[in-house]
Amino acid sequence: MTTRILRSLIGGSLTGVGAVVAAGAAHASGMATPWQINLQDAASPVMERVHGFHNMLLVIQISIVVLVLGVLAYIIVRFNAKRNPDPSRTAHNTLLEIVWTAVPIVILVIIAIPSLKLLYFSDRAQDPDMTLKVTAHQWYWSYTYPDHGDFAFDSLPVAAEVLEAGQPRLLTVDNPIVLPVDTTIQVLVTTDDVIHNFAVPSLGLKTDATPGRVNETWVRISKEGTYYGMCSELCGVNHYYMPIQVKAVSKERFAAWTQEAKEKFAARPAPAVAAAPAQSIQ
Amino acid sequence: MAHGAAAGHGAHAHGEHDHHPTGWKRWVYSTNHKDIGTMYIVLSMIAALLGGMMSWYIRLELAEPGIQFIEDTQFYNVLVTAHGFLMVFFVVMPAMIGGFGNWFVPLMVGAPDMAFPRMNNISFWLTAAGLVLLVMSAFVGGGPGTGWTVYPPLSSIAYHPDAAVDFGILALHVAGAGSILGAINFIVTILNMRSPGMTMHRMPLFAWSILITAFLLLLALPVLAGALTMLLTDRNFGTHFYDPAGGGDPLLWQHLFWFFGHPEVYIIILPAFGIVSQLVSTFSRKPVFGYLGMAYAMSAIGVVGFIVWAHHMYTTGLGVNARAYFTTATLIIAVPTGIKIFSWLATMWGGSIDFKAPMLYAIGFIFLFVVGGVTGVALANAGIDFALHDTYYVVAHFHYVMAIAAIFAMFGGYYYWIGKISGKQYNECLAKTQFWLFFIGVNVLFFPQHFLGLAGMPRRIPDYPDVYAGWNMVSSFGALLTMLGTFLFYYIVFHTIRSGKPAEANPWGEGATTLEWTVASPAPFHTHEVQPVISAGDHGHGGHGHGAHPRPAE
């Protein structure tokens, strides 16, 4: 036990990290990279704006921390007991107090304006070209394509032992979501049991799946590629092991894929009652 | 510490007051605010060892990718849950409110004891019973693997069929009842039992912070109790408050929980503000800058804290206008928070600062609180929550701003007051070593978690994709340092009580102006039986650090 602890705390993982660097290179977009320190690459309009907003925030955050640290450092050097044996007795300075109330308010307004813009942009109802329906289960996802023949399939994680080269552990699934690029997609999210959260960082998607309700969000994928996500609300024993994998393809390939998928995942039986047209009562 | 206090009192046979019970009865039946405070501190130190070991075990598991030690991932969830509950309800709250609050609020305001000494005893034992129930919950069935937020339906009978969650609920009920009684006790004491001349506007900021905290407890905990009761009846008596199949709504729980939960983080941090204000003033040998602004900033934080709860629920499907409102309200809290930081800096400015261990912790607190504060400003924005919700960015944020910041104030408070409590003074060199070990440790531990969170690593997972290996290893190394720092602290406490030098009544010099420094060390069993008279002429602004010269009772 002790050696194991030591190994794992000191050196053991270095080899692991090395292997990861190699594997990670094959998946530059759509997931994090080793030692990454910032947001994942953006591949949707919302995530692009999140990047912009976060960059602005970072500047403000770092400035505030540096300012406070600087003042602290000056105080430590200048006002220690040795250099300043006689403390001042100043306990008030109205002007100063007004300034340090007013300046933060200005900074907050500077933050709030782009923040609310981003929020309302992300919420703006789009006229979607298609719908993806997401249903969470303990511990896998199932996806329905109501506009393409209403076929549905389950998406289960692939065990580490059977992964192929380049497939990331804990992120790879047997049946990924396939979606077309440059298409506005309505995403409906719900669950069959506990609360889960459907999240794909690069696409700026993160929406709770709550029993008894259907949440809506949207995405428009800008680049072809594979995007990964993980369930982001504690949902029980295998919470860590219900990945989300999105394959974004061209519209043509998407059309071809839906044809195959319809057969592969045998569409659900159509309603027995002949589709009666909607009636206007008025 | 219990031994120290006991020894201290024993040595200090106090003639006419010597009729108090001895042996186990002294503690079990205690109605003395100092003894009860000591018991709270001991309880907190025990719980800290448990909660700490859980977190180090968690970090050990997370040191490298793959499942290393915790094969049963339900047990991982139980560890996370228990760690959160222990630290919040049984480490920070008992130490700051029950421990330092009990010890020093009556001393600082010049009251002979708490208003309701028997109720004080009940508060403590309810908290202790809560701790026992919470520890038991981890051993019932699979344990509660719900996170400290206990969201249904995961916490419902269908997904946690054994009694573990019920034990957890009872633990919180019992501890919550204890805290409510304690809060009433503090409010009554502070409002009605101050010494003549100790006006509200002369009261030390630590007493102010406990007063405001007590009001938050009073308003927030009953809501948690109600919400927990509904969860309990949903689980056991077939009600459907949170069950959509029966017309309930799981989101109702989240609203109620966070209506309690957000004020709860202020319940943790306000007493820390109070302690840091005393430390900064004492060791700068200056009165607190902007005393009134500080007191009212704390009150403002308390009030606004009740109308921001849904910033924890941005991804649940709240309407956009609701999210815009909660974003704005949350950002506003940064203003009074900023006032506090700047006032501490201004208190130090022009001071003659003595960098004793408590002061190092106060400065460390300010640093951690600023770092956690600026990430809080990011998390306030609903628009960016798509990227940050439920990631390690959140874990880093709340440990900086609340958890570790509070621990820093606690360590500062321990070193500051241990002489008054035990009659022995700690070893400065050991304490400074402990500070640096812990300070470096927490930053190595939690700073990289910002990177992990931004890069998308979810929280509450026992295993993670291999790309996150690097920073996780660094973070776990930091945890190792905090473990050493914590053990060193326990050794210092032991060392102080065993072989510390006798403490003077006031070891800190002219900067320490509050009333507790006017009584002997260790503080006698009974203090302020004849209330000290505070007069404005003595010190301008009274006991909050303006060089008060109260006339002590003895």
Add this chain to the structure above:
Amino acid sequence: MLGAQARGINRTKLTAVILFAVVAAMGGLAFASVPLYRMFCQVTGFAGTPRTGAYVGTASAGAGAAGEVTVRFDANVNSQLPWQFQPVERQVVVRPGEEVLIHYRAHNFADKPITGTATFNVTPFKAAQYFNKIECFCFTEQTLKPGEDVSMPVVFYVDPQLFEDPNTAEVRKITLSYTFFPVETQAQQPSAGEKAL
């Protein structure tokens, strides 16, 4: 001195009594939040709760309205319920103010009668306050005999206000979702708690 002390004790007691009352009130508020929350959602359309009740729009409202909105239908069945449940028509295009009848269809696979009840919500959430349900199978519990196949009507209209409110004017698609849950039998679940409340 003694008088002052007695007064002090009374004030102390009074403060304590007031504080206990505050605790009781806040505890009560937690329970009161159950009906209050529901009312709040219904009144404001919060969290996608559509309005229900009789038609209150004016006949002229629909006339000449420039906008049309597509209403799409979504169906979910909890896996504890052995039913199939689907909208008959996937979507309809409606004019504002127009009263529309659509159907869902449900089928009971089980060999015993089963009662279900449906929750519902509208997305985008902000459109919910302008989505009015006049008649819906979800207002009551539904019991299906073994193998039974039923068609279940919904009558609704979209308030023309939808197009005038700047917050919702861009909405062109509204989704109405249902989730069917089994109703537990009395034997298993002794009381419907919050109804009793």
